[in-house]
Amino acid sequence: MRPPKRIRRRAKSLVLLGLCAVAVLLMLVPLASILYECFLNGAGAITPAFFLKNPPPPCNPTAGTTCPVGGVQDAILGTLLLVGLASLIALPVGILGGIYLSEFQDRPLARPARFLADVMTGIPSIVIGVFVFGIFYFFAQEGWITTFSVISGYTGAVALAVIMIPVVARTCEEALRLVPVSLREASLALGIPRHRTILRIVLSSGRGGVITGALLAVARAGGETAPLLLTAGFTTGSIAGLSGWTPALPVLIYQFASAQYPNTTQLAWGAALILVLMMLLISVGARLALRNKFGGRSA
Amino acid sequence: MSGDKLVVQNLNAWYGKTHAVQDISLSFPDKKATAIIGPSGCGKSTFIRCLNRIHETQPKARSEGKVLLDGSDVYQADPTEIRRKIGMVFQRPNVFPTMSIYGNVAAGLKLHGGYSHDEIDTLVIESLKKAALWDEVKEKLDQSALQLSGGQQQRLCIARALAVQPEVLLMDEPASALDPISTARIEDLIFDLKNSVPVIIVTHNMQQAARVADRTAFLYLGKLVEVAPTRDLFERPTEKLTESYITGRFG
Amino acid sequence: MRGASSRARARIFDRAFGVFTFLAAAILIALPVLLVIVIAQASWPALIRFGPAFILDKTWDPNLPPITFGAAPFITDTIITSLIALLIGIPISIGAAVFLAELAPDWLRAPVAAVVDLLAAVPSVVFGLWGLYVLVPYMRTTGDPLLTKYLGWSPLFAQHAGSQSGQSVLTASIILGIMILPTISSVSREALRATPDSQREAALSLGATRWEATRIGPLSYARSGIFGAAVLGLGRAMGETMAVTMTIGNSNNVGTSLIDPGQTLSSLIAINFGNALPLERAALVELGLILMGLSLLVNVVARLLLRSMTRMGATTA
Structure with missing residues (x-):
């Protein structure tokens, strides 16, 4: 009776553990396929024109003619402006908020702020888009904004900032909490004022984690599409600042993917290639920034 | 040799580059408690962890030598079968937190299978009685094992180890995380247990060894220094090293 | 004198820093609160027009009267x-x-x-x-x-x-x-x-x-x-x-x-x-x-x- 049972258990163990290894491979397949397809379909679009020209009109190649491919210059510019302005708003607010959560834990706002920041990070980004659109729509109706339209780069940047703020605040808080209390006490005991203790000692010790959080938030903003669709709009023309419709790379990918013309589809793949490479670069960079300082978390 | 339940021959064990157990040969008679003493880091834990082959489950751990259970080499057999025959109780109580008190004791039986419901019931009750826990838990067998005190949890772990009817019981400093009263209960328990199953207990507490063990082995820096009946070892050590350790000159 | 004035300055900075971090924390609280208000307010016309039936209704038709929206x-x-x-x-x-x-x-x-x-x-x-x-x-x-x-x-x-x-x-x-x-x-x-x-x-x-x-x-x-x-x-x-x-x-x-x-x-x-x-x-x-x-x-x-x-x-x- 016993031996067969024992062999069965051993076989079951091997099979199930083997399936776990297969699961890892299954997770790698989509990543590999996405990278492969981006290179295959997008690498051809990456020419100097890709960065220096704007998209051509949609075109179906007929016998003997070819379609111009063009580039995505203003969408790159638009992404940089949108993410740049969003970072300008969100990084200071998020980091200051993170400092409050970590350094003033006993103050009355700390608990509700932490809880609501967590709630905010769980809200779908398209809802954030609806929210920010609603605010600016209201402003426009009240006649408070006159120099730009509701659908504009400014609205888009604010939407991205709203997405970034709670992420930055919470990662910043967690990074600062890893800084030992003794370090703060040592500094305060020397008579160094609180603000300087926090800025010079705490913030610089927890730098790695704060930078990681900031980088990840910037990366997330750079890849966001849905809220921008509702707030920043899209155009294939050239842009002047953020006051009008402002194309971003992710929105361009969506628009051109749906349009299904060969030349613009190739631009979409090219943009996807650039975007994915940027994201991978940032997330690897963020990992490295974390490894140097406190909290070198293992897998 | 005859009458020895477990015989260890030229056992060596490593953790990475650390040679934690160096060429130890030692035999354990049936129905006796053997204590293994020595200063911390002397390899005594690693030594008994080799006996049920749990040492090798750690990354970078390695061992060589022979361990004979009733004459057949443990290292030639299926490790799951060996670990079932050679039970182990650890330094800290490690009950399964998601299982009930009953479930903890029955866990091993259910893994090995081949027992009817009634047989499992009987073995669970028997093991809890042997572990001197039955009276305290008989009313709440289906409650979480986590709500027991530390001492009770450790006795539950002993019951869990006994349930699969091991032929040898290893105990790795089983009382080091407990208060004096719980410790005394565990020691009484070991004293009773050795009549049914040989016990090998690692301890850094010499009084404990003196109280529970028939034989005591002294390990130092990975080597076996001396093994003798407990009374002899403490009263008339033959090695200078043993004497200075038990008189508290180091360790 | 200089010691006293630098201490005073440090105190001002401490206060200012406290105010800034407080404002940032207030923004963390204000955003979700504002979000609920704005979303509720912007959906108000639909909320009163369709009521709870909105959740059960199966038609989404902005073109043909009667205009119905169901989720x-x-x-x-x-x-x-x-x-x-x-x-x-x-x-x-x-x-x-x-x-x-x-x-x-x-x-x-x-x-x-x-x-x-x-x-x-x-x-x-x-x-x-x-x-x-x-x-x-x-x-x-x-x-x-x-x-x-x-x-x-x-x-x-x-x-x-x-x-x-x-x-x-x-x-x-x-x-x-x-x-x-x-x-x-x-x-x-x-x-x-x-x-x-x-x-x-x-x-x-x-x-x-x-x-x-x-x-x-x-x-x-x-x-x-x-x-x-x-x-x-x-x-x-x-x-x-x-x-x-x-x-x-x-x-x-x-x-x-x-x-x-x-x-x-x-x-x-x-x-x-x-x-x-x-x-x-x-x-x-x-x-x-x-x-x-x-x-x-x-x-x-x-x-x-x-x-x-x-x-x-x-x-x-």
């Missing part, structure tokens, strides 16, 4: 796509987590975990692009016909006139299943790693095989954490917009078959918001309100589960 098909598809995504995502992601946390040798663990986590860095629109140009054609030519051939007797996989494009509820669900892999996998990996070694050894010492030791050791010990990870994945799947919008086929009709096109709450907002007239826009905002409610619920549950895990860790470690 039922989109709520259904949101829930269905997310649940199928979990069905696909859970075994793979937890299997991978077990491999990386319990089985992989040290030298393999960190690099493979890092690569697997990169999946989380891929923007959702790129998943959508990949879905539209790689997965959708595959489903159209191979996947869907196979399903219809062998499972077509079931209404779940029956083929209808509108369901030959490859864009379908099923296709969107598969994409979502892939997208939630890194979320579930990394959170459950951390939960597994938090299991003390003594749990593994307890199981091994009873004679458990390696799989059995994993099951009654870490997998049980970390089960609320793993459950929390799955619920977090569910939340991510429900809120996901772009990849779904690009692969689900965007049909407002209720289909019975999984290979029919469909529409989720988020995809309808993405498609229609830009061109909607005021009443439809209000109704779309109300969809956003529903979506927000669903994801809040799910996220709160996930957080409670993950917190109960930390509590258990405190009592047994």
